[in-house]
Amino acid sequence: MQDDRPPLRLAGLGEKSGHSGGGRAAWHARPLSRTLLAYAAALVILGLVAHTVSLSGLRAASAEARPSLFLSACLVAALGWLIGDAFLFSRLFSYFRAPVGFAEMLPANAMHEFLQLLDTVAAGLAIVGFVHRRSGLPFLAAGATMLLQSVVDFQVIAWGALLAVPRARGMAADLAWYYPALVIACTWIFAAWWIVGRPHTRLGAWLRQRPALQAFRMARPSHYLRLSLIRALIYASQGVALYGELRAFNIPAPLRDVFALEAAILLLGALPIAPAGLGVRQVLTVTLLRAFAPRATLLAAALAHSAVMIVFRMLMGLLFAGRFARLLAEPRAGGAVLHQA
DSSP: OOOOSOOOOGGGOSOOTTOOHHHHHHHHHHHHHHHHHHHHHHHHHHHHHHTTSOHHHHHHHHHTSOHHHHHHHHHHHHHHHHHHHHHHHHHHHHHTTOOOOHHHHHHHHHHHHHHTTTOHHHHHHHHHHHHHHHHOOOHHHHHHHHHHHHHHHHHHHHHHHHHHGGGOOSGGGGSOTHHHHHHHHHHHHHHHHHHTOOOOSHHHHHHHTOGGGHHHHHOOHHHHHHHHHHHHHHHHHHHHHHHHHHHHTTOOOOHHHHHHHHHHHHHHHTSTTSGGGTTHHHHHHHHHTTTTSOHHHHHHHHHHHHHHHHHHHHHHHHHHHHHHHHHHHSOOOSOOOOOOO
């Protein structure tokens, strides 16, 4: 059967009908502008955090590090994101009538990781566009399904912070416990409204009738629980990897402080401020762990992590780009079924 869906153009970077030549040039220039602005923001943040640290201090801290332990920990972090997210997303969409297998999702997630270096908009739409293309799930419905996972992610991060912060000894101990508790309460109320709530306003009734929000209507407590457990395992792997990275730089931060830092990195690093959290990670590391090591050592560890992860993301793009393109080109029979309220 011939596939009549149009070719996917990530993040709307393709040409649009009716655009003039100048309009198309402007459209294509936007991703480049976003990328340049993102890296400019990262450089500004790094300049602010590093202006009191000397290059000799960074070199000395790096010379005392254990490269084998550090690279092993970074590999755990990279594989945790690559394999963990691919499995999570394959389960997520399969729960809500858009089955995509792990083997299919793996190259898509690799491209998602790679595109974070170039354009956060394209990275965010890589998974959505891929699922739309492969399963036939409408684009907006795929995006809304990813939004449901974001709700799950927020409450998992909040649980991590709530459990780690009260036991932390460093700067993280000064963070108020009731902020993550409030996030957990809000996400649970939001989920409960979709599961058992009855709309008492026109806006509520309108939302519940939107075809694109089928994942929210279909999600049951068992779905939230399973998705939360998978995400918690992924985040735990990142915390353990971060602990190993810090130990490689001889930073004796306790595991509870490391998990508090990881929660902050996951939350603030997801903001579209800088590519792949560059700059944000460095600020949080030198701020929250300053009780355990000199500023130069903390900054060296955070910069080394970002450098290695940039290399890993580039390798992911090179290794999986061909498979990703072939999957997009293959026709797929059938399609996802929208669940009406």
